[in-house]
Amino acid sequence: MDNKESANYLSEYFQILIGILLTSLGLKAFLLPNGFLDGGVTGIALLVRTQVDINMSYLLVLFSIPFLVLGFFTVSKRIVVKSIISILGVALLIHFENFQTITEDKLLISIFGGLLVGSGIGIAIRNGSVLDGSEILGIYLNDKFGISIGKIVLFFNIILFSITAFVVSVEVALYSILTYIIAAKVTDTVIEGFEDFIGVTIVSKKFNLIKIAILEELGTGLTVYKGSSGFGSKGKTEDFDIIHSIINRIDIKKMYRIVHKIDPEAFIVEFDVNSVKGGVLRHYIDKKKNKKLEKFKAKVSKNEH
Template sequence: MNFKWTRETIRTWLMMALGAALYAFGIEYFILPNLLMEGGVTGITVLLQYAANLPPSITTIVINLPLFVIGWRKLGRESMIYTIGGTLMLSLFLWIWEQLIERGWLVPFKTSQDFILVVLYAGVTLGAGLGLVFRSGGTTGGVDIIARIVHRWRGWSMGQIILAMDIVILGSALLFIPKEKVLYTLVSVFISSRVIDFIQEGAYAAKAFNILCKEPEKLASIITKELERGVTLLPAIGAYSGTNRMMVYCVVSRFEIRKLKSLVRQHDRQAFIVIADVHDVLGEGFRDE
């Protein structure tokens, strides 16, 4: 992968940094002071904070390091570079907010009564942070890496893998925090997911790409290999030229929108792309019913 610091690349990394800062702020300012939870590997780091007083800024790196190595080998360098970057930024900003709170320069929002207000602000903050990270093409590592590897190995839906792991993590939280806090966490997670969708692409779960380009068969092969998404080649006829062509049709999740745009542009800068909103998607890689 030849990495070039173009204006677009710099903007991408700045957006990822802002998202990681917001997400880390939500964890340190809202979640931890009120004994709430979070899903994914971040949820594991929060549990370790409650159980052993281990700072999330450290455990985030420790837990993700072996996943980075496995992901680099199994998923490839190109697909991991932004994931590693997003995770390192998250750990850095967690450390920054920890230091500000320890020194008394930032007073976390802690309440013993109005938890609805806490989960509302936590959900919006976490969702906005993750939405910016996802929109820039990155992730915060952890569960995403595991889900992609298991999906390749066993063919299971990534959504189902992530959901199952979140259930296990949130269930484990019952050993350390009251069940009421876990229920409040579910409200925060729901709000967060809605905000992520809104920031990513206007609250839709997926997008359908219709692409006219040079060598459509080659592009279809690239998409299949890089995104592991099904691709359909549809015959098309230019009304003006009368030329017979093939159109590439592909539906992707919200996490893959930017990646697919990038793949198309790398393949053919002059490609004609029509992106349509998809309200519901059933089938492999999406919902089963």
């Protein structure tokens, strides 16, 4: 193992530790003292804790075991090992740390409890660990029956919160749903990143002019695919370049205006992008010093005339 790989491992486990601390703080300082629930296995442990006098740490480990066993057969062993370490870490912190209750306001408890738990779970997942076994169940059922993981987790939590409304109270169930929604949204945000990127694929006969316009006016990078002749609404088409680019969502309207101005009949496909690395996306092209762009513009201008 070289130094770079060792540094990556250390970074992963350090970030998982941060996730464990945030989740533990959300549970011990907000949700536990007030009897509020989160979703998934943590929610089951919290619900049982309201009915029986058993330490929350024991319940969390106990209810996680079946999901970890399932994970042993459905996900990589490395993820299972990290998840065992993470769940034990949360259980130990909850057991030994004495986080003070910060507020008794029910709305603040739901919001900040969800924020902390969601941030912790998101950081852990981003680094290859699971703090809640319901995600492992979702992966298993998705592989087995093709049902989306999101729907499985949602159905799991609908049952959980319905039982909460019946066993504890409707009010606690409603606040717990709010906590779960916030935690789920924060988890997604942490996993996918705070920057909202979008992918665009453009098919047009005026591909060269569109390339120049995007490079000049948006200054973002492009990937070009060679398209073969096909058959569309106007019959057989000629060979052309297919333009592919990743831009910030805030620029999407400007992208459409640029393309429409050159070719109102251009075919544009837009799709979400969760993670982007490398390329020139973050280091916008210097439009003034780019000699290759100037040569390309001159060549296109000559062909157009």
